[in-house]
Amino acid sequence: MSAKLSITAEQDDAAFRARLAPLASEVLPPSSAAATRTVFRPSAPPAPGVPAQGIPAQGIPDDSRLAVARAAYAQTAVWPGFGPPGIGRRVLAVSAAVASAAVLGLVWSFSRRPGSNALANAPAPATPPSLPLAAAPSENMIGLLLRRGDAALADGDIIAARLLYERAAAMGSAKAATSAGKTYDVDFLARSGARGIRPDQTAAAAWFRKAAVLGDPEARSLLARIEGRPRP
């Protein structure tokens, strides 16, 4: 490179720097004297001028397929004690203000959980093979869940695949139950090269058993293999 060219280049650079100089304040950190320290309390209002808002609780339109899956899942999985609110639930607050040395405020609150009566009205907790199966729409849903499970598995995301398979299995799919079992199976995990996932032969056997009950022959042979193996 000739000396002449490099002089021109330096002049160019100087001109370029000068051109961008008005933006210096945008890119230079504020001087330490100007820097202030702000302490926020959790109750403080959010800082103004922030363009992104938090995710609204209801604002994001739900994936309709996900909504269907969730609804189907909700039919199958019922948490014990998650009955309709207010039934047999009483809160009593009693304050007593007398003590020998100090004044103590005692708040007693107790709630009576729904008793055996309420539990009897609720559907049985989820045990996939014995579930009452939803009719036609769940066939599509099972297929969808299986496909997404297979895709997750192909991506190496075994935990996601497991969740998808377990949902499909909860809707009565034998194949999904077998696949769910495989995600716990030590042999399958070793073959798929998964790392960081702990095999669980008991869970695998449980899923294979469910799949066998639902009529999947592959599960029967997998189950026989697990049960035939001496326990460590």
Add this chain to the structure above:
Amino acid sequence: MSVAASPERKCPIIALASTKGGVGKTTLAYVLATEMTRRLASKGTPGMPGAGRVTCIDADPNRTLAQVLRLTDDRLIVCVESDSDRLLTDLREAQLESDLVIIDLEGTANQAMLYAAGKSDLVLVPAQPSRFDVVEAVKTIGVVRKAADLVGREIAHRVVLSRTPVLRQRVSDHSRSQFVRAGLPLLPVELVQRAAFQSMTYTGKPPWRQDGGGPAAANVTSLTDAVLSIIGLHSPTGLHSARLVAANEAHETARPRAIAARPDVRPVT
């Protein structure tokens, strides 16, 4: 006279900028550089001034790009460690000897970012699907747009969503819509969260050398296609740019269908 229009301008420059750290600037720089040398090498046009070289200018004082480039045996990648004082000189020299220049910047607003943006054909702003990243991307692109006004030309810029989960998550969709609402142009291809991009930082092996038919390699392929299509449209089409486009087209036709069928492209709504 505008510096940008000076006749010695040679090859395209891509800058990776973000006022936030840890968003994937270095990862993106590295996969773009290695993918481009692969394409340029397969094009095989010896005797050209750039000789298929890609120069990576690491203007990040942490020197992360330089660290990973030390691990690679790719002889077509030149690495220059730079800072805001030397950046313009380094850029000029790099443009003379390569077919593409990629600048990796520090994850803060700084002078080097301003200069890099002022010289670039394309500024890529990686951002993860989180609120912090949306805010910082807005800032970064604000600086780029003002720089474009001051240098008197358009500077193409895109937000590249990075580390997006493989499976669809509502928060990612929400972040995408936030970028769109903030008026930021999104690259239609995202850098997906893949183990290959992490193991690369230890081994220096780009995805196509780890598993050429794998999802990470396919992701890089479609991402590079998207990037090059923007450069092709916006750069003053010189010899080198034409070569890049030709290399890219040759690559397009040679690409096996299996890979083409699984690009990690998500429609941006």
